[in-house]
Amino acid sequence: MDGYTYSELGAIFAMQGFAGISLFSVLLLMALGLAIIFGQMGVINMAHGEFMAVGAYTTYFMSTLTETYFPSFLPYYFILSIVVAFLVAGALGYLAEFILIRHLYSRPLDTLLATWGLSLIMQQTFRSVFGAREVSPTLPDWLMGSFQPTEMIDIPINGMFVLGLTFVVTLGVFYLMFKSNWGLRVRATTQNREMSGAVGINTKKVDRYTFSLGCGIAGIAGAAFTTIASTGPTTGTLYIVDTFMVVVFGGAASLFGTIASAFSIAQAQSILEFFISGSMAKVYTLFALVLILMFKPEGLFASKVRR
């Protein structure tokens, strides 16, 4: 670290820290959906990354549509496409649960294989429909540019937008899970399926909507992802392992844990990335996670759910 003055180091930390926050936002959005599906329902959804890609491709599709038919609507379409991404991914998730997942609740390792198969099919569908090369939507002007509090620090606006979006979605998930009647039913079903059924909760319906919600949030993550990077057919696979690590490291059933672990993983990786190469930063981060998990297998925040 020699050769840098303190103020330069400060600026590096601030900027890399902010780059980490963009990564944190996408990871958290992905992980929130997965924490619901994997943490609450115990389903290993290997196709979660592809549901994110569905959101990203929906945004791209909306952007092309707006550009061709309603150019005047271009500054606003992005907000709408976040909603549409949520709905499309959620609807697909609903279908996937209905056709596939509901038959496999008692066999968690088999859901892993089945959803991996689903992810292969989805990837090939993306490739057939949108082509093999990466695509990006046309972003509205207000998302471009950057914000400069001092001369050395340069913070992109899209990153701040994604952070804000993540904040809103996280609050929404917390409200749904811990304050609404529906969340109560979800948590009851997780803790004791038979008893919940006995007191009149339709556990099958709860499962279906929970899975669909998780996929919908992945769709929002996809929409947010388009502001940071371009989307290709295999984009989902790149993030799936990281996302699982976030959920496992945070403690599978704890939403607070998910936030804390997404933050620490994203920050560790992007600050390390400045000093060593990106691939080594990833190696060190993942290696540290595996080591920590070997000593503390239940993750940062242990779940209080009895299985």
Added chain:
Amino acid sequence: MNFVYEKILGGKNGMAALLILSAIILIVFPLFLDAFRLNLVGKYLTYAFAAVSLVLLWGYGGTLSLGQGIFFGLGGYGMAMFLKLEASSPENTAIQSTPGIPDFMDWNQITELPWFWEPFTSFTFTIIAILTIPALFAYIIGAAMFKRRVGGVYFAIITQVIAVILTVLIVGQQGFTGGINGITDLRTLNGWDITSDSAKYLFYYINAGLLLAVIIVSRLILASKFGHLLLAIRDKEDRVRFSGYDVGNFKIFIFCFAALVSAIGGAMFTLQVGFMSPSFVGIVPSIEMVIFAAIGGRMSLIGAVYGTLLINFGKTTFSESFPELWLFLMGGLFIAVVMFFPNGLAGLWNDYGHHITDRLAFIKNAIGKIQKTVFSKKVQEQS
């Protein structure tokens, strides 16, 4: 003798299955395929090592490893390092700025052979390393996880992460590992040309023989008391633990054995294909190995070999003519195998195979009866 027949060869049915498999891979394939196709089959059979290891670990042990690619890769890289060092003798690499080191190191401005490459100049060391390092690595992972009672889903995810770490490391450290291209241009083994047809035939037979040996050893393991414990652990881990067994140790053993088997497959892969690259280490190949075992039947050692062959023939045929359809088909297979036939091909054979054997037996009986009546008529006529 009876023990050998009943336990290892699996009685009449097991013996027949083993003989049919041996006949197919030792006689039918070499007779009907040219050297190029046979080499391709040999490559598929190296994946079968990993599939067989997954039958033991996942089908019988109930522990799904999504990281068999790690051990396949370690075995393959071990062999590749030896062959590469032999290929980069100072005479062969005289044009490099530092002769005597592998070409990719020279391209990455490395001027000295790294310490962990040094011992791989010895063939004996390489063989020992292939047989011990992956198993040792599995021991470390297994001891850390199983002793802390981490299992099931978490184990699957963590092995997957380790596979990612290893891939990123290999790709990132180009100078030491050959990067994304892997270790290529492997030509000779102790001065003997491994790209010639005769070498390919020999490696094919060694590979097939090793695979059959692995299947027999696995059967021995499964037929022993340990095999029964393994099944018991899969079905009710806590009860086995409460009966006074240290469940962790059994799981560690089977994980190490699975790693060893996969590593042998990896080493044979390098010998037959002539290179090793990170694309055989990561998540995708590791999950493909699971699907080989699943399609063949997660409870059938021999089924795993057929599963591997079938999927790979399919992959080669389809990706030549309809590359788009292949992923759909593969995805569909994944879903179908867990939803409709969880015991794979072997399960289908067990459920419906008796129709075929019954019919065969019926035909045989019928022929016998006809012969008998014809014969007895003849006898009557004569008398």
